[in-house]
Amino acid sequence: QDSSYSKVQPDNLVYAIYTSGSTGTPKAVAIKHRQLVNYVYSIVERLELLPGTNFATVSTLAADLGNTMLFPALCTGGCLHIIDQETASDPQAFSKYCQHHPIDYLKIVPSHLSALLSSSPETEFLPSKKLILGGEASNWQLIAKIQQQKPDSQIFNHYGPTETTVGVLTYPIKSETKDKSNTVPIGKPLANNQVYILDEQLQPVPIGVPGELYIAGMQVSRGYLNRPELNNQKFIPNPFKDQQSIDNNQTLYKTGDLVKYLPDGNIEFLGRIDRQVKIRGFRIELGEIESKLQQHPGIQSVVVIADEGSLDNKRLIAYVVTNPQFRLLHQHQNTAIASELRSFCINQFPEYMIPSAFVVLKALPLTANGKIDYQALPTPEQIRPELKQLYIAPRSLLEQQLAEIWTEILGLDKIGIHDNYYELGGHSLLITQLLAKVRTTFDVELLLKDLFNAPTIADLAEIIREIVEVDGKTERQEEKIALDLHSEVILDSDIVPDHNYPNISTKPNSILLTGATGFLGTFLLNELLQQTSADIYCLVRAENDTLAQERIENKLKSYLLWDDSVRKRIIPIVGDLSQPLLGLSRDRFNAIAKSVDVIYHNGAWVNFTYPYSQLKAANVSGTQEVLRLAVQSKVKPVHFIST
Numbered sequence: 018q019d020s021s022y023s024k025v026q027p028d029n030l031v032y033a034i035y036t037s038g039s040t041g042t043p044k045a046v047a048i049k050h051r052q053l054v055n056y057v058y059s060i061v062e063r064l065e066l067l068p069g070t071n072f073a074t075v076s077t078l079a080a081d082l083g084n085t086m087l088f089p090a091l092c093t094g095g096c097l098h099i100i101d102q103e104t105a106s107d108p109q110a111f112s113k114y115c116q117h118h119p120i121d122y123l124k125i126v127p128s129h130l131s132a133l134l135s136s137s138p139e140t141e142f143l144p145s146k147k148l149i150l151g152g153e154a155s156n157w158q159l160i161a162k163i164q165q166q167k168p169d170s171q172i173f174n175h176y177g178p179t180e181t182t183v184g185v186l187t188y189p190i191k192s193e194t195k196d197k198s199n200t201v202p203i204g205k206p207l208a209n210n211q212v213y214i215l216d217e218q219l220q221p222v223p224i225g226v227p228g229e230l231y232i233a234g235m236q237v238s239r240g241y242l243n244r245p246e247l248n249n250q251k252f253i254p255n256p257f258k259d260q261q262s263i264d265n266n267q268t269l270y271k272t273g274d275l276v277k278y279l280p281d282g283n284i285e286f287l288g289r290i291d292r293q294v295k296i297r298g299f300r301i302e303l304g305e306i307e308s309k310l311q312q313h314p315g316i317q318s319v320v321v322i323a324d325e326g327s328l329d330n331k332r333l334i335a336y337v338v339t340n341p342q343f344r345l346l347h348q349h350q351n352t353a354i355a356s357e358l359r360s361f362c363i364n365q366f367p368e369y370m371i372p373s374a375f376v377v378l379k380a381l382p383l384t385a386n387g388k389i390d391y392q393a394l395p396t397p398e399q400i401r402p403e404l405k406q407l408y409i410a411p412r413s414l415l416e417q418q419l420a421e422i423w424t425e426i427l428g429l430d431k432i433g434i435h436d437n438y439y440e441l442g443g444h445s446l447l448i449t450q451l452l453a454k455v456r457t458t459f460d461v462e463l464l465l466k467d468l469f470n471a472p473t474i475a476d477l478a479e480i481i482r483e484i485v486e487v488d489g490k491t492e493r494q495e496e497k498i499a500l501d502l503h504s505e506v507i508l509d510s511d512i513v514p515d516h517n518y519p520n521i522s523t524k525p526n527s528i529l530l531t532g533a534t535g536f537l538g539t540f541l542l543n544e545l546l547q548q549t550s551a552d553i554y555c556l557v558r559a560e561n562d563t564l565a566q567e568r569i570e571n572k573l574k575s576y577l578l579w580d581d582s583v584r585k586r587i588i589p590i591v592g593d594l595s596q597p598l599l600g601l602s603r604d605r606f607n608a609i610a611k612s613v614d615v616i617y618h619n620g621a622w623v624n625f626t627y628p629y630s631q632l633k634a635a636n637v638s639g640t641q642e643v644l645r646l647a648v649q650s651k652v653k654p655v656h657f658i659s660t
Contacts, residue, residue, distance in 0.1 A: 027051035036179050047239040052182040055235040057088045059207035068093040070121040075105035082152050084183045085124045107465045108133045112141035120144045126152040126298035136453030140166045151175040152298035155201040176203035182236035185210045202283040210234035224278040231269045294323040299369045312571045315343025335372035351377040373442035408433040419474045422454045434475040466628045514648040525614035529554045532620030534572045543578045556592045565589035594639030610649035618643045619658040
């Protein structure tokens with residue numbers, strides 16, 4: 018008995034999970050055991066999830082979206098299928114998996130599912146019992162598409178912020194509700210949760226009148242870890258609390274979502290009251306993107322919006338007003354300005370937060386009372402953005418056919434054969450449609466990783482040419498030689514340390530730091546500045562030393578770490594981990610090798626969907642170049658840091 022006794026109490030934390038889509042200080046939401054237990058029991062009962070069945074999750078375990086599948090599977094004796102991202106993004110591969118491993122329950126983001134259904138006739142990935150949609154708003158067009166493919170499918174719409182433990186509202190979808198609401202309702206609360214639709218004075222609104230959604234009850238979390246000011250804003254005293262209850266409904270969580278009651282008591286989601294949006298399941302603060310863009314020295318003012326034109330391809334658009342010097346630098350070419358801003362964003366944001374289009378304006382349109390007039394913002398032109406490479410037209414019928422597919426998917430008028438898919442505004446959901454179109458058009462068995470390996474029309478055309486028919490089966494020439502990881506870990510023969518090691522000082526005068534503008538790297542830089550008296554050489558991707566210095570300073574300022582007294586100790590080095598000699602000249606490389614006494618290698622390209630071939634240059638070859646520098650001139654300790 019003693020060995021099985023647990024000291025865990027209901028009010029202990031079961032996990033702290035970070036809200037998605039934030040590039041500022043991360044917000045860790047603290048969830049108690051009692052809150053998760055209430056959710057699991059309630060959702061199992063509401064969805065009538067049967068024991069011993071098969072659950073599938075296709076979302077990252079770093080967010081709570083998949084917890085609807087994860088914990089019920091574990092708590093009911095079910096089998097949890099964790100579908101990897103490459104399989105989940107490919108309808109044929111996903112269907113093939115489900116043919117061998119039938120799935121009873123699946124939770125998925127609507128835009129992800131819509132992309133899968135639009136890309137292929139394969140629909141075996143749809144679950145046999147219940148399909149749960151969540152993570153963003155659902156529309157009736159998607160529901161109709163699902164019901165057409167699988168008429169007997171039971172579909173549920175599930176809503177809930179991370180701050181209220183996975184989900185608190187659920188709606189069983191019925192076709193007759195379509196005429197009563199513009200979007201799919203988010204339903205009614207789970208057991209032991211209460212919801213309120215209130216006006217600005219925290220007074221309840223009548224049926225049909227929009228108001229802000231507030232949540233109370235068992236699943237309201239303890240709040241954000243170490244964020245008291247934010248907790249006071251978002252978690253407020255509940256004026257409707259039941260005096261007889263204990264701890265279950267003392268707090269209201271302010272969701273920021275605009276909703277209304279339908280006549281049948283269900284709730285319809287109308288949008289956001291603040292400027293927070295969800296794109297492909299990621300929660301994004303538009304103000305964060307604007308704030309970061311505002312740090313660019315060429316930007317005078319900026320507004321970012323989410324284009325709601327299509328559920329399949331919701332995208333971000335940035336409207337910018339630039340200063341005269343910046344316009345003159347780029348010879349008043351709007352496409353060149355947009356290209357630099359896109360490069361700036363690539364270094365600042367994850368892929369889903371990079372605007373798909375940049376529209377340069379002389380001034381932002383204003384309403385009569387001086388506020389931004391969002392209705393007057395122009396629609397971006399569907400033209401090819403100005404990229405670093407010149408436009409080169411297709412040279413063959415194969416490239417021409419590929420270009421037509423790309424222009425249709427990306428909504429552009431023309432695309433060059435060396436234009437990069439991602440620089441043109443493509444993203445991970447659209448690539449699923451691109452894969453399906455290419456497979457159908459050329460009758461080839463491409464894999465998703467092929468498109469990651471070949472982000473241009475010219476590269477993709479080459480891969481298609483290399484696919485040959487052998488004995489009636491599709492075989493890839495490049496797959497005849499498997500990747501030999503053993504050979505990948507062999508250093509260049511000239512990277513050999515001097516056997517006569519000098520005495521290495523524990524108080525270095527100069528330090529080389531890579532990855533200084535990342536989240537961890539910024540704090541690491543601050544610690545090195547505080548705990549040593551050394552000069553810190555920071556390897557940074559930038560156009561010049563001035564912009565590199567600004568990037569480093571802006572990062573430190575964004576986390577309230579900047580101290581003007583250390584400016585002279587921060588020495589930017591414009592370079593690139595993915596290039597030989599770290600992108601430096603031989604003389605510059607040798608000079609730094611002589612100067613620095615220790616290396617903190619923290620830089621890397623982090624992308625969980627890219628194949629090894631895409632990440633090798635920065636992460637593997639880059640580390641090799643760091644080691645080359647470490648043995649050059651004098652032997653230097655290397656601290657390898659990775660998250």
